[in-house]
Amino acid sequence: MTPDSTELPAALRARLAADPLWDFALALYARPGAEAACLHLQDDAGLEVIELLWRLWLFHHGLAAGPMPDSVARWQAEVTAPLRRLRRSLKAEAAERESVAALRQRLKAAELDAEREALARLEAHSRRGDVTHRSLTSADGLKDALPFHARLTKASHRTALERLNDQLDPQ
Template sequence: MNKSMGSHSNRNLTPLWPWALALYARPGVQEALLQLQDEAGLDVCELLWGLWLLAHGRAPDAEADKQLSPIRQWQQHYTQTLRQLRRDLKPQAVGQPELEQMRTHIKQAELLGEREALRRLEALSSSLMSVPEPPDEKLLHPITGALSTGHQYLISHLRLESENMAPPSC
């Protein structure tokens, strides 16, 4: 049975940013996340947030689209714009140290944009619902939508990697 988490504070949750960095560093995670981003159009920050929620016995709810709208606008306006600039500059920067330095700065700004998105996503967590044990990746549907079998496999891989991390500290 679901119960509201509104009366609980976020102090029982491990902070999202270090958790996301730890998961991202696990074998195959970066590649899976980027494949889901590039092929399925999913947002890496939302996926990391969803996996973090599941690790804490929570999940995005049916109102996720409405709650995520301002964060998605942030991502589209800032983070995705920086990502596109960085990617566009990559071929031009080969063998050009000045352009590579510029690209590095854009990449740092993109990372700061993602960190801000994760901070905003984490702030949503106190109003989300707990889920029965064991939570599974089907609960990510509000942020992933329908996926191909190959993309569902990648989500399962990400879920397994997040479960293999050290348990969240409370």
Template structure:
């Protein structure tokens, strides 16, 4: 039964604190279609996959981040992604396009790929630390307002601004791909919800 109150439920917070975000992310990302949906949203809508995984983790525990404190955290996490993760991703992609790469280039690309993964893991750790902060949890989180029947739409509302959904830069094909990616995520996220 879903509680009417949106005040932070200590039982939900305790369950969240027993499920590290990295572990959740690995499980969720391995579900059918999730990896491709995340990559589609990263490329077509410039969505930060780490933030997407963070919101998915909260959703699975019946929680959501409060908008005002989230905006401050989001800016710090975006700076990390832009300054660290995206730089590594760009280097890795540049090396991938090398014609007839040497063994050294192939090894370098693999090491950069590992560094990129570590950068993403660190970013997720920082999202998790913010949510798990016992002194601030009630100032950061609340019970999810509703029990949506569409987890994909719920995620979309947290990750896209209204103007992003109808951006003139997005053609019909890109918009359809974005909508489909959120639908896939929602279908795979709903079974991961904890019983309340």
């Protein structure tokens, strides 16, 4: 297999199937500092946490991908992002009103469901073989796996990315 082959061998397909993206995302997000790093990169650098987790999952398996599929980007823009904005806009009022707090929790659950759907779509895209097999196992490899790396110009962005890299065990 060439270093940039787009054909996924059966063994790699089996590894992806054995390590679902949703499970990987939950496990990584729960590791020390990962949630804060993801949210910092989302809020301060404008990255999509879903895209970041997808690319970290691919990197973990020695894979990289081109742009996020348009259908997933559209889903994020039209479904997930509005739910997130609405949930965040209710934060102050939820602290004062129990009924608003309950509504905010339902919005949070809907946002999580929307993110899970986006990850399922990204996993299906990846398992179809729309990714590239590369040797990406070092910190430099992680930079190569993230097409938006050049946008991470602040020291805090690099620190957040290093924190995430420290939580990975690339194969």
